Amino acid sequence: MTVNPISEKVFKERWSNLHGGVDTEGVVGGWLSFSYQAARVCVALRISPNALTFLGLGTAIAMGLSTYASISLLLLVISLFFDGIDGSVAILRSSESKWGSLLD
Numbered sequence: 001m002t003v004n005p006i007s008e009k010v011f012k013e014r015w016s017n018l019h020g021g022v023d024t025e026g027v028v029g030g031w032l033s034f035s036y037q038a039a040r041v042c043v044a045l046r047i048s049p050n051a052l053t054f055l056g057l058g059t060a061i062a063m064g065l066s067t068y069a070s071i072s073l074l075l076l077v078i079s080l081f082f083d084g085i086d087g088s089v090a091i092l093r094s095s096e097s098k099w100g101s102l103l104d
Contacts, residue, residue, distance in 0.1 A: 006092060008036050014091050031084070038081075039088035049090040056082030 012024040012032050024032055042052065056079045063075035090096040
């Protein structure tokens with residue numbers, strides 16, 4: 001699958017449209033800038049949004065099963081990272097959907 005890169009500005013516009021016109025400035029804009037860069041790496045490595053979703057789910061389950069607070073905290077951060085960029089990868093791959101944004 002060949003993916004035409006989109007600019008960060010277009011990425012933020014598409015993300016906002018999928019999320020009901022949410023403003024992409026401030027903290028949200030900062031997160032989206034980070035997410036955009038991470039998603040570009042995932043797209044280059046051909047990691048699918050669904051793979052990231054399952055990785056997020058798997059780390060969330062592992063977090064719940066962990067008996068160590070520090071490991072649970074690390075797994076929470078990793079799970080949130082995967083959950084946060086799966087939609088960004090979908091946008092960059094032009095495979096985003098309203099259903100996907102609802103699940104996200």
